[in-house]
Amino acid sequence: MMSKEALFTRVEDLEQELIELSAFLHANPELGNEEFQAVNRITHILERNGFVVERGLAGLDTAFRASYTVGLGGPVIGMLCEYDALKDLGHGCGHNLQSPSVVGAALALSRLEDLPPCTIEVIGTPAEETTSGKIPMAQQGCFDHLDIALMMHGGDRTTVDGRSLAVDNFEFVFEGKASHAAVAPEKGVSALDGVLMTFNGMEYLREHVRSDVRIHGIITDGGIAANIVPERAAAMFSIRAINRPYLDTVVERALNVARGAALATGTKVHIHPKKSLESKLNVQALNDVLLENAKLVGAKNVTPPREKTGSTDFSIVTHRVPGACIRVAFVPQGTPNHTKEWVEASNSKEGNEAIITAAKTLGATCIDVLSSATLLDAIKMQFKEEKELQENLVLQ
Template identity: 75%
Template sequence: MDEKSVLFNEVESLSDVLFSISDYIHDNPELGNEEFKAVQKITETLGNYGFTIEKGIAGLETAFIATYKNGLGGPVIGLLCEYDALMDLGHGCGHNLQSASVLGAAIALSRHLSHKDVTIQVIGTPAEETTSGKIPMANGGYFDHLDVALMMHGGDRTTVDGRSLAVDNFEFEFIGKESHAAVAPEQGISALDGVLMTFNGMEYLREHVRTDVRIHGIITDGGKAPNIVPKRATAKFSVRAKDRKYLNEVVERVFNVAKGAALATGTKVIIHTLKSLENKLNVQSLNDLLLENAHFSGAKNITPPRERTGSTDFSIVTHRVPGACIRVSFVPYGTSNHTEEWVKASKSSDGNEAILVAAKTLSGTCLDLVYSPELLDRIKAEFIVAKQTLESSSEELVSTN
């Protein structure tokens, strides 16, 4: 039996442990930065298999690093996992599958590579759906020491992320003047009018931007009562584009829409930046390696990268070290995430199958990197070129402005 098959048998032997972890996280959904049960379950399990645990990193109570280290050198490979749920929905993004598969890969590798110089780290990154723990973790340098970073995500197909959209999230806070809507409407200045005019302006803007741009928002505060002219009203928007350079141009126009709405309605607008993410820095050779191992692991519905994609905070990591994410099929093709269908499928036989496929894919990829230093060197060299190309593009933008 070849070495990779032996490794995959190690993954199979962990099935009961991995399914139990996945079910536990699924049945105990926790919002971002509150994933205490999930973190306890994950780190306790890794501790039982000989990993050293460091919790509370980057000032985040539910962030952690679990480390298996053998020898004095060798590559340092990070396996990132997420475990937060969605408000009022639960695990509609399949993070329970992600945590379980990453644990399966890490534990199997620690058993199999006891004769090799290597460091395997499971890095727990909280609040992917909201504030993004990866931001302060990246600012604190918690990914910079890695030679490569890998992730898994569930999907309606098995593929890699060829790209992602850069995104800026904002809150527009409009301030007006309160008054009685019937007795003295002329004394009031409606903050809600500013919000509504902003939405109208966004609709006009959509027609005159590239097709990869996405602008979507909600009203988060529209006032207190219909007979009171709202003094304060707020809306949250996400603005996305294929690259940061063009996104910055669109965001400037978005801001002008909100400022124009304030001017037209006599209100004041305050713009709060909530979260900004870059587009993913792609290393194709690492993507190819993941897909090769997905084939070898028996993954279903393998396809090219999705044409339509969203944004990911994993992009933060890919700007610091070579990184790639394998998406593993466990729902019918075309089924969107953040839905009840995903919640149900995340605790099913299809979900369990995806856990094992992903754990094998990740561990097989790590095995290739450990046994082929020249392959890892090629991936790192490709990453450097991609980063230099991006930086040159950014410098060109600054010089032209």
């Protein structure tokens, strides 16, 4: 019978190596799809410990899978990690904590003498902050063979993910006609007017949608000089809602806002869809096991799931296989991510403690799943029921 105490001891034996990995990632922040140093460091550690590494998954240079197989058959457990940083900020989302946590759990499991037939996979998913490597990876079936998928994320409390928001991102590029803004304004058509009218229209739209909807945008191009009528202007918008069917209706109305703004200002608008993510599909049985193990290992500030939430590309995975993410406290509650506070805390004593807590939590959850076919069956049944519910969801 696998022992969680033995697993915890092996995680503790790895503590210095895991902290050094985190410190390296923190000191060498890399943007999405450019995480070459991070991937080299992570995969070399796994290879040295008997994992078989596949690089370049789904045509992404910094996506990988590292597998450790015992016996024939058995469950396949995937543990996903991100390692990209934020532009001009660094690891303000704590991604330098994820890989060490997952590597620690995977290595500790591989060193258990009585590990039953199974496959443990560490799956590296690049560019979470930008293009979302999980999108093409999911499209090419990189997760479909898993029995469960697990993740870790730093947080201002220890909890599991509840709902997340489905999201569609768009770029609106308006085309007008340049002219001298003082000498011949009547000969110009302002693309910026199209952008500004779009923002005004989005404000009116916000009044007549459900309270879970979020619409937010920025101007990315407003022209080149105040005395030139802008012939080009552009904006980026994110549109979110709790479920996809309702989001689709809001998106169509939002696109009509931009089309109407172009009509009203005499401009042309080019609509470019960007990233699109689903709402997360939750499996409570898997969430419960994660949170119980977090409590078992003494995680700090354990709370119910957050009431307010954003969007995550992990949601794509959770629509294909049962998935869950444990968020581990390492900053004071209420501290927002994507901030300097997170950058500093992710290379601190608290950040290092979160790595060990997460590695133990993930490893112990794997032990529970591998030890109980009944638990795994319950997780799969709940996943099937939840997926059918989401697929048959009606507007309300």
